[in-house]
Structure formats: structure tokens, C-alpha cells
Amino acid sequence: MKKTSRNSGSGKPSCAITWYPFLQHPDADSCWSVSAGPDGRVYASACCEGLPGGTAKIMRYNRERDALDCLFDIAEATDDPPESGRATQCKIHYGFSPSPREGILYMASHLSGPPIDRPSYLPWHSWHDPQRCFRGSALVAFDTRTDRVLWWDTLLPKEGCRCLAIDDERGLLYAMSYPRDHLFVYDIAARRRRDLGRIGSINPQVLFLDARHRVWTSSDYGRLVCYDPDRDRIEVTENRIPHDSRYQTGWHSVLYDAVAAPDGEWIYAVTWIASPRLFRFRPCEGEWGRIEDLGPATQDRDLRWPMDTFTDHCGGLVFGRDGALYYVASAWDNPFARWDITPSEKGVKSRGLRGIVWRLDPRTLEREPVGELQRPEGCSNYACRGALDAEGDLFFGLVNHAQKPNGIFRARLNGVRAARTPPPLRMWG
Amino acid sequence: MKTPATATSRRLTRNDPNWEALLREIQLGAFVHEGYFVAFPMCFPGVTLPIPRDESRIIALTTDADGMVYGATTGRAHHVFFARFPGTSGIVLDLKWPDPAARCPALCCGPKHVLFAANPAAGGGRLLRRARQGRPTDLLHEWSFAKHPFEPVEDATYSAPILDLAATADRRFAVGATRDEVFVYDFAAECVVERRSTASAGRLCALGDGTVLGFDGTGALWRCRPAERALDAAVVKLPSSFGDPAAAHWAADRAGRFVYVISGSGTLFRLENGALAEKARFTVTPVTTAAATQDGRLFAFAGEGIAHFHIYDPRANSLRELGAAVSVFERRRYGYAFAAAAPGVSGEIFFGEDDDLGHLWLYFPAILPPAENGSR
Numbered sequence A: 001m002k003k004t005s006r007n008s009g010s011g012k013p014s015c016a017i018t019w020y021p022f023l024q025h026p027d028a029d030s031c032w033s034v035s036a037g038p039d040g041r042v043y044a045s046a047c048c049e050g051l052p053g054g055t056a057k058i059m060r061y062n063r064e065r066d067a068l069d070c071l072f073d074i075a076e077a078t079d080d081p082p083e084s085g086r087a088t089q090c091k092i093h094y095g096f097s098p099s100p101r102e103g104i105l106y107m108a109s110h111l112s113g114p115p116i117d118r119p120s121y122l123p124w125h126s127w128h129d130p131q132r133c134f135r136g137s138a139l140v141a142f143d144t145r146t147d148r149v150l151w152w153d154t155l156l157p158k159e160g161c162r163c164l165a166i167d168d169e170r171g172l173l174y175a176m177s178y179p180r181d182h183l184f185v186y187d188i189a190a191r192r193r194r195d196l197g198r199i200g201s202i203n204p205q206v207l208f209l210d211a212r213h214r215v216w217t218s219s220d221y222g223r224l225v226c227y228d229p230d231r232d233r234i235e236v237t238e239n240r241i242p243h244d245s246r247y248q249t250g251w252h253s254v255l256y257d258a259v260a261a262p263d264g265e266w267i268y269a270v271t272w273i274a275s276p277r278l279f280r281f282r283p284c285e286g287e288w289g290r291i292e293d294l295g296p297a298t299q300d301r302d303l304r305w306p307m308d309t310f311t312d313h314c315g316g317l318v319f320g321r322d323g324a325l326y327y328v329a330s331a332w333d334n335p336f337a338r339w340d341i342t343p344s345e346k347g348v349k350s351r352g353l354r355g356i357v358w359r360l361d362p363r364t365l366e367r368e369p370v371g372e373l374q375r376p377e378g379c380s381n382y383a384c385r386g387a388l389d390a391e392g393d394l395f396f397g398l399v400n401h402a403q404k405p406n407g408i409f410r411a412r413l414n415g416v417r418a419a420r421t422p423p424p425l426r427m428w429g
Numbered sequence B: 001m002k003t004p005a006t007a008t009s010r011r012l013t014r015n016d017p018n019w020e021a022l023l024r025e026i027q028l029g030a031f032v033h034e035g036y037f038v039a040f041p042m043c044f045p046g047v048t049l050p051i052p053r054d055e056s057r058i059i060a061l062t063t064d065a066d067g068m069v070y071g072a073t074t075g076r077a078h079h080v081f082f083a084r085f086p087g088t089s090g091i092v093l094d095l096k097w098p099d100p101a102a103r104c105p106a107l108c109c110g111p112k113h114v115l116f117a118a119n120p121a122a123g124g125g126r127l128l129r130r131a132r133q134g135r136p137t138d139l140l141h142e143w144s145f146a147k148h149p150f151e152p153v154e155d156a157t158y159s160a161p162i163l164d165l166a167a168t169a170d171r172r173f174a175v176g177a178t179r180d181e182v183f184v185y186d187f188a189a190e191c192v193v194e195r196r197s198t199a200s201a202g203r204l205c206a207l208g209d210g211t212v213l214g215f216d217g218t219g220a221l222w223r224c225r226p227a228e229r230a231l232d233a234a235v236v237k238l239p240s241s242f243g244d245p246a247a248a249h250w251a252a253d254r255a256g257r258f259v260y261v262i263s264g265s266g267t268l269f270r271l272e273n274g275a276l277a278e279k280a281r282f283t284v285t286p287v288t289t290a291a292a293t294q295d296g297r298l299f300a301f302a303g304e305g306i307a308h309f310h311i312y313d314p315r316a317n318s319l320r321e322l323g324a325a326v327s328v329f330e331r332r333r334y335g336y337a338f339a340a341a342a343p344g345v346s347g348e349i350f351f352g353e354d355d356d357l358g359h360l361w362l363y364f365p366a367i368l369p370p371a372e373n374g375s376r
Helices: B019-029
Strands: A003-007 A014-021 A030-036 A042-047 A057-062 A067-073 A091-099 A104-110 A136-143 A148-157 A160-167 A172-178 A182-187 A192-198 A215-218 A223-228 A233-240 A255-260 A267-271 A277-282 A290-296 A314-319 A325-331 A354-360 A367-373 A383-388 A394-398 A407-414 B036-040 B057-063 B069-074 B079-084 B091-094 B107-109 B113-118 B125-131 B150-158 B164-167 B173-178 B181-186 B191-197 B201-206 B212-215 B220-225 B230-237 B249-252 B259-262 B267-272 B275-281 B287-292 B298-302 B308-313 B318-327 B333-335 B338-343 B349-353 B360-364
Touching (some): A014 A367, A030 A407, A042 A067, A042 A407, A057 A407, A104 A148, A104 A160, A104 A172, A136 A160, A136 A172, A148 A160, A148 A182, A215 A255, A255 A314, A267 A314, A354 A394, A367 A407, B036 B318, B036 B333, B057 B107, B069 B107, B069 B349, B107 B164, B113 B164, B150 B181, B150 B191, B173 B212, B201 B249, B249 B298, B259 B287, B275 B318
Parallel strands (some): A030 A383, A091 A160, A314 A383, B057 B338, B249 B287, B287 B338
Antiparallel strands (some): A014 A407, A030 A042, A030 A394, A042 A057, A057 A067, A091 A104, A104 A136, A136 A148, A160 A172, A172 A182, A182 A192, A215 A223, A223 A233, A255 A267, A267 A277, A277 A290, A354 A367, A394 A407, B036 B360, B057 B069, B079 B091, B113 B125, B125 B150, B201 B212, B212 B220, B220 B230, B259 B267, B267 B275, B287 B298, B298 B308, B308 B318, B318 B333, B338 B349
């Protein structure tokens, strides 16, 4: 079932892209996370949020077999069976965080999968219903040296974990809860959580850390938000995340993805709203850092009609061994074709929606397309996350609820030279 | 919650005849589906900085005779604020509370000034007053704001924190209480005119006849008649199951005609003919705040984490859940925790959000069709 395509893009370098569907989880309708573990191997979450009673399984790329291994089912590992009648342990969203110190890959589950006998799940509706309410985000400690789940704990009662980050030096995990949008800190040694406060209503999709052990995310109104553990306070900074000022106000310009550059100075990030914006942020410059707008990540379009969140998208930010930033951005022929109610223009394929792999040189900020994600059926534009394994291959997770099973892409770069400074291990989901 | 809740192995499919009905129930039932909420930020939008996100938990609200709103917040520091929405206004104004370390648990409005309870961090309580904020002019075009000073009320310091304040229906007096004292403030004389040693607990409620009710902490209500400088002990006996009065919430319409109290365990009572009549029970608890409209409907938030909004309609004697609060006007925001409420003059209710980045929420209840006999 693997399919490899070779893309040369507009020039050098090029990449050979291979599709790995989640064959061991045919109901997997999304892959919300892909991450390198502390062992340098790549892990992915095979999620199932559309099927009543669906659960998530953890996959890992096996280089020897050139295939995915299915490691375990989150529901089984955390004693929360799909037949419980409650919302299920259906996915790991941006919830992987590796601990090189311990050799553990931490992962926190998220909600949205309906109970087995319900068509849908909304946490606001079932919050006070003990028969239906999600038990809570399960934090799983997976030992990558022994392939065993060492322990699990309820990280966020009743809530899901949108995104996770680890301060490995201090033994702390940070989690963003859904739906209440609270930032939590979890002390791994003490197995104790603490609610640090509410951010807003729109979940930011990533948390990242800086060299001062501060945790960064974003507010509903497109400002960077910082939790400084030494001050024990969440503060909304003056840093405004870029947006398209022709029609946007900054509302909903929340962080989608962020990755640390090999230089140890910059964080490269992208927003979670139509017309996603690339920018980079230097958190330790001055008190609250400095943002540089790198411009739109996707093409222009007719702004008179609201854009589908799953169409105009950019994600999968990852630094390659060559020191360049790689990411996946949507491209399309007709972004609205899916919703144009004409007999001749129906279906996902008709809008010509594609996922283009871009390479951005941090020194020059020049960017060029180097490949396209292609699977045998359906479109491949929505990349959730990117990861770099120990061998230098890039991996991108795919979300596309229309075609099951979902899976991941491997992108093998050709014609690149390794930079002196390797990219750091990503410490957040 | 380690064991299965409602273990079943039957997976619902899209072909199931119940699919659409269940989907509708879940999607339409999740958020308030009767009336509308508007979440307003704690600032003059685009003109002033909002009250900081971790200092904006609203814990007290009141309205004056014109419907202008005054309130108090808590968090890392405390604030008091003014708000107004009619005409060309639309503002929350931070009034610059003189002691940000002092919590303001209650405030009430007289004809010319506002009375504030201040509980300093060092302990005890005291009263402050401030002139009512003038009506802002055209807040779409140009504006100026008088900044009135807060003044301490003479001989109004207390050894225990002030629990609550309530202005009488005629706004001639305010009645306040600590755990061991009840006092009367005369708005015209601008001083405390009566202090009485009496046990008290929890919140107060002003009635339409100019009196104020309070819990005595021993299973009964006292009644203060400020115009007569009188305090009547044990005028209403509480049911034995009432529980801790500190956890109870009052709700009365602006005229004081419909008076409700909800116990900490979620039992709703209406004050009828000088006694408490049980009307309903909340299945979700605790109730965190409640208010009543002039037609007697009671609206209340209940539940921890994500509070669910409820309505009690005396015409049908029914208590119903209306879902979680959400605003799509002014601010697109979910509302999860509320701790204060005050009825406005046009049928709206103000709710104070007790959360980080708290907002002042306006609720516009649905207009009811006339009753079958033509009366309301």
C-alpha cells in the first residue's frame, strides 16, 4: 500500500515522498500528531474521531521493515474502553513530548470522539453527565527503550489536551485544555497537576518553551501569551501575531505550529486561520521577544466568502538536517468547489486541493516548493505536524476525514548537505 | 472514573433512526438556546486597556435606579468598575479602586453616590463611598470622564470582613452585615446611623417593602427595617435541610416582588407570605449566581467547570437547563463561571464572569407569549 512519488519542485533540492497508511487501524480518520521520540524514531497518532466508540492507536515508523508498527491502543492502555458510554480516548492531538533524559515519550489524549451509542460529542453538552462526559485526558508515559507503557495518569479531568510541551530539565509538562482553554502544569515526579489559569476561548494549537523556561502560546486576539514559572503568572504580551490586515483583525490568529530553529534563537511559527501567516519569533530578545512577519503561507483568493478551515492551511513545520525549514501549505485551483452546489463541481478532488512541501532558507528567507504530498486517493493538503528522524528523513502527519485510513508521509531529501548544527529535538507536540 | 459508565457494545450508525434526533439534541442543547448573551470586555473597547486578565474575576454587581452598573473584581488585585450600555455608551470603566489589595465583596447604589464594602488584606472591613459616575456622552464620537474620589465613611470600620450590602427598594438606606453585626447606612445623611450586634451569615436581600433580609447563621432569617432602625430576629425559619447559608444565593426582581433563595444544595425556594416555599431542585450544583426578571422568571448558573444556565418559570413551575453560556456579539467567548448578577431596567440581566479574562455579560431573555387568559 505504500506509494512513493518523486518531486523535483522548481529546482534543488528534491524529495521522494512515500505514503504510509495506518493499515493496522482501518478506522483511523485523522493523524493529528507525528513526532520524533527520544530514540530518534518517529511516532504518529492514528486517531478515530468520527466513528462512535472510536479510539486512537500509536504507530511508529520501522526503518528495517519500511512500514509502520502499531504499538498500542490508547484506550486499552488507559483502562477506558470504547464501550464505556462516555466520550472516547479517540486521539492524541498535538500531544507528544519526548524526554531524552528518561527515554520516555509522553503523550496526552484528546477528546471529540462520540460515545459508542451517540452520533456526536460536545463537551459543553455533557459536562455534568457522568454517563457521557469524557473521563479526561490520559497522560501516558511510554518507554521507548523497552516499548512499554510505564504508567498513565489523568492529566485533565473531563477535558482533552489540545497540545503538550515538556520542560525536560525541570521535569514539567505543560498542557492546554479543551474546551476550557486552561493552561496546566504537571509535575512528572510528583504526578501532580496545577491549573495556571484560563487563556480564552479559542484553543491555541501549540505551546513552546524558550531558554528561560518560559512557556509561550497565543490569545484569542492574536497576541503572544507567556507563562513565566519564576513569576508564576500568565501574561498577555504586546507581541501581535501577524494577520492579513485587509480583512482580519487579529481575532483567531492563534498559533498553529511552531518549531525551534537550530540556531537556538528563533522559533518559526504559523497561524491557525485562513490566510495563515508565517512568522518567526525571537523569545529571549528583551523581555518579551520580537516577531518578524514572513508573509502569507498560502495563495490569495476571493475574500468575500469564509474559507474552510481544512482548505487554507499550513502546518508540519520542521527543520531538516540541512538547516532549512520545511512545511506543508495548501494550494488549490478552486477553494470553494467543494461547497459549490453544482452537479459538475462536487467532491474534494474537484477543487484541485494539494499539499505542497516548501523549503525556507532561514538565512535568506527565500522559499521554494520541493515536493507535493500525494496519496492514492483523496487530497493531502492538511499536514498537522512534521518530524525529523535520526536518519534525516522528514515525516508529515495527514488529516483528511473523508478517506480512511489516514496515515503519514515520509519525505526523503535528495541533494542536501547536513548543516553543522543539527536541529534540536522538538520538545512539544 | 475507571469503570465503564454505561457499558454497551452496540455502536450507533448513521442508518439508526435515532441518529438525527440525538445529533440535534446534542448540538442544539449544548449552548444557551433561549435568549441571547453578549460578552462585553472590561474596558472601553479600543480606548482603554482592559482590567488585567488575572484581576478580572467579577464577584459583585449592582445597578442604580437608571440601570447603570457597578461591580467589583478579584484576582491578583481588586478593582471596582462602572458600566453603561444604553444610548451612545457601551463601556466598562475601571474606577481606580484606592486599595487594590482590599476585596470589594459588595456594593450598592443610592440616589447620588455608591457605597462600597472594602475588606483589606489585613482583616476587618470598612465602607467607602464615591459619587455616581455621570452619564457618558457620545462614546462613538468624543468623550470626557469625571474621576471622582473614593471617600471613607466615618465610623464605618468593622473588626470582621463585610459580608454583603443591600440598598433598600427606595434607595434611602443601605443595610450591611458582618458575621456579628448588622448596620444601616443613610444615603442622605452619608453616614452609618445604626449598628446592631447580631449574628449574620451569607448574603442579603432587599425586598419591595423597604426591608432587608439576612441569614442569622442559626437556621433563620432576620429582617431589618432601616427606616425604623429596627431588626426583627427569626422572622422566617429555614428548612432543616437548608445547609450552609453562606452558600445560598438570593434573587429578586427590581421591584422586590419575586424573591427567591437557592440553598447550597440546590433547592429553590420562593418567599411567599412570609415563608419559604420549595419550588424546584437543581440537578447540577452548586448554583453560583441567580437573578430574576420582573415577570418572575429566575435565571441561574449552576455547576463547576462549565456552568450551565437554568431558567425557572413560575407560570409553569418548571426548572429547565438552557445549556452553557456563549456570546457571539461584541466578543466571541464561551462563559464558564459566573458569580454575580443584577437585573437591568429593560428586562436584561447582567452577569459577572468569575474567570480569568472575565467579561461583563448581558443576557436578554426570550420574550414570552402572553398567557392564554391574556394576563402575565
